[in-house]
Amino acid sequence: MTTPGFRPTHVVPPQGMPAWAAPDPAGATVPLDALLPVQLVDRRGDWGRIVCANGWSAWVDGRLLIAVPKDPPTPGGPLGNAPDPRPLLARAEADLARYRTAVEDLAAGELDGEAFRHRTRNLRIGVVVDGPDVWLYDEEQGQWVYGDGTGLSTYATDAGPRATAPPARAPTRLVAPEGER
Template identity: 60%
Template sequence: MDRPYEFRPTHVAPEDGLQTWASPDPSRPSARIDPLLPVQLAGTSGNWARIVCSNGWSAWVDGRLLVSLPHRPPGTAQPLATTDDPRPLLAALERALASYRELVDELADGRLDLETFRRRSSGMRLGAVVDGPAAWLLDLEQGRWYYCDGTQLQTYATVERGDT
């Protein structure tokens, strides 16, 4: 039985977005994709890379500009573990973002000086990319990036504390 297409990003677009082409031909430009949009590398031809987006749309890009996502942890040929409920991690990310937002508000309102802001925000780390129903969430306590489809978390990559 054929399995349905499962989107697994391998790269993201660079911070300023990325021009696409209908084929590996610079005379046929297409749409521009958003900054940091997760994409899956589907093939290459020289410096050209064919990418697929989470909605199944495919295009060619300058593969040298793609930003590689972390690789799967070594020795994970079997399916990676899943966690049933993504809500505890989402709540932790919300709390971390709210703490950072509060510091930014205090700095913007003049209630904090820049040095105090830097000191109090030092060591804060959080990560979340949401693209429609798909999300990639960083859990520093577990040292893992998770892929979330809205119903469960699946380990996507492990990270060292200094890698984030």
């Protein structure tokens, strides 16, 4: 049964994902099916509370959800601000050029295997282009982002969800009885 007016904002990643009853990494509930349409209704840090078409709600690692494209803006309406993919593309090009140079130097005998490993240590590049779609690895953020030419959204991340901080409480104040002050 679908909840009236349900419109998904995201889908679960292709490998599925765990869900929790509360934004706490202990005690995962049932796993969510791959590409399940969900509506993201709340965020707390890395956590996102989702609602499924049948009304069931759970907490997930919100960074892993894949955004569903929104309707195009109406003519004359404001354009949305979306992260620009060009800086990530430029970094990927520069890193790929560094790697290519190291491979060429190794093939030419100018580097041995140890020097090649040293030169390419900590170099991480990730680019997949499939028509208008692009997946880029953002090494600084430790995440894969997806873009369709109009903006980027987090696709997957290297880290799991973090626990949320408990709500701040007012300090306890001791009050002495009237006669003891």
